Amino acid sequence: MRFSVPLAALLGAGLSEAQYLISEMSFGYAGRISSADNPGVIPNFVVSGQPTKPEILSSKVILTPVAPGNARGAIWSEQPLKHPNFIVDVDFRASGPDRAGGNFNIWLANHGKDIGAKSVYSAGRFEGLVLVVDSHGGQGGMLRGFLNDGSVDYSQHHSVDQLAFGHCQYSYRNLGRPSQIKMRQTSTSFRVQIDGKTCFETDRVSLPTGYDVGVTASTPDNPDSFEIFKLVVMSDTSSHDASSNSGDNNNNNNNNNNNNNNNNGNSNNGNSNGGSNMLYKKQSSSGDESFVDLADEEADVFQTSKSQFQDLHNRLQGTNHQLSSVYRSVSRHHQMDEQRHNEIKDLLAALQSKVELLDEISSFRQRIVALENEVRNMNNELHKKLQDNERSVQGALRVHHNSLTQRVAESVPGHGKLIAVIIGTQVILVVGYVLYKRRRANSPKKYL
Structure with a gap:
């Protein structure tokens, strides 16, 4: 087995930055969200929604259905995050009609159960951070980050969009696959990534411990369906530590x-x-x-x-x-x-x-190269045969034209015989007419 340089670098990075899963604040990492023994329940999480609770399946949670509209859904951890350095990894998917809408929120907030199924626009005086994914900006979607220390009432603010401290464009609707949002806090920086690419990063944000982790979604009359597949919280220190x-x-x-x-x-x-x-x-x-x-x-x-x-x-x-x-x-x-x-x-x-x-890819590449060489050889042979056939046809036509001219010249009858026949016919007619006149002149005349 051969290791390339990128794979060795990936292994070294994984060994140097070991992350520990916080299982009591995570779900969806083991393949099943709801266990077979207790279906419809996510251990260590509180699920709520309006007008109905989100539908919990074995592999995903439908926060807001396709119909009806004006729906809300929320999932909050029962235990707070006690680690200063952490990673929150969320996989979600949004799908719906062309003119549908809604917003998806990832929270790190104090007293998350008081926020419930609210969005950033209706949360009021919350304390913490929220990442919002919606169709703001009119270019297919945007991811934005908001901070609040409890002093700003977001539900009464005249322009919540201007309060974002970081953002990036991202078309999230109807991708046919889950989108991954990952926020990472270290001792020196706070970074948000989406689908493995950095959205924004700053060294001026540092969240304290004790915040609850949660996700919420809300939709208008023409709704999007927001589904969450995974919520994983990791830290550089284990829970045992x-x-x-x-x-x-x-x-x-x-x-x-x-x-x-x-x-x-x-x-x-x-x-x-x-x-x-x-x-x-x-x-x-x-x-x-x-x-x-x-x-x-x-x-x-x-x-x-x-x-x-x-x-x-x-x-x-x-x-x-x-x-x-x-x-x-x-x-x-x-x-x-x-x-x-x-x-x-x-x-x-x-x-x-x-x-x-x-x-396997290298073997497929070799097969493709061999197939390409074979097709190239067949193409060369085909061109060669076509050229040979073209030359043979041209030679046959040239010979045929020459022989056709000679055959036509040989097959055309002579004009001398025709002239002789015509003249002979005229002579015979003249001789017959003369003989007829003489015979009639010499014949006795009859009188009445």
């Missing part, structure tokens, strides 16, 4: 309280607690625990067996805390390695399938 970090913070608080209580209890013993006051725990910015080693003391400080035991106890306790922290870190990294290993396996499988397709 987030939960373990919060758990570590709680454990740190409990351990700090216990250590403080022990230190306060032992502080009444004077010099006997000399080592206990030196045990500290600090929390790093990444959430990992690290301990400060106990300072070395002279042996003369520990005069009694109790102080020696307490020093030994504190050092053993610090060692146990360090071992526990190392164990948690190893377990966490082991799970991360397992997840990355599975992702790499999936990526390699996808790359292998792409390489197999490339091999």
Whole structure:
């Protein structure tokens, strides 16, 4: 199996930027949206609509049907997004008559359930970000981004279109395939892509954590049908890391309280607690625990067996805390390695399938080249045979014309015989007439 340079670059990019799926905020990534055991329900999401709820199928959700018009549909996550760096990936499709319309909204907003099935034009004083896809601009469609901190009432604003902070032209209707919108936030930028191409990017937008993820669609009297196939939320840190970090913070608080209580209890013993006051725990910015080693003391400080035991106890306790922290870190990294290993396996499988397709394409190319050569040879042979036939026909016609002239000259009878026959006939007639006159003149005359 051969890897090309672009495939190797793709593999390197996938390994360097590992993304973790947030399954409780995603659907449609495993092939089925609604499970067979509980049809019509999307786990961890709230579905609403007017006048009826969106139709949930196994592979897609119909937010707004083809008929009737003036419909609204919404899907909101039950849990907020707790990761500062994230990717929201949405696959949707819009189809309808030529003069139909509507809008499709992707939300990252605070208290998304209060927004419900509203669009950006009727959401009011929302807090967060919304990406809107509609036919604004009159050129087949446009994708625009809007921000609000709750101070602007979008439902009462005289020109909502002027509030967009980013936009790009995109013809989204009646494509016959799903369109992909992906927004990515990192520590340095916020970027929106559609069908793999960058729509707009800025380094002046950074959304805080705790926002709900949702999609809504609304249609007028002549409606478009908006269907959503996938909503996937990913982050560069796993959900286990987030939960373990919060758990570590709680454990740190409990351990700090216990250590403080022990230190306060032992502080009444004077010099006997000399080592206990030196045990500290600090929390790093990444959430990992690290301990400060106990300072070395002279042996003369520990005069009694109790102080020696307490020093030994504190050092053993610090060692146990360090071992526990190392164990948690190893377990966490082991799970991360397992997840990355599975992702790499999936990526390699996808790359292998792409390489197999490339091999098939190369074989098809060879067959096409062979067929092209064969057709070219047949064309040359055909031209050669046509030229040979043309030469043979021209030669045959030339010979035929020459022989035809000679045959005509040979076949035409002579004029001398005809003249002789004519003259002879005239002579015979004259002689016969003369003889007739003489015979009649010499014959006896009859009288009455």
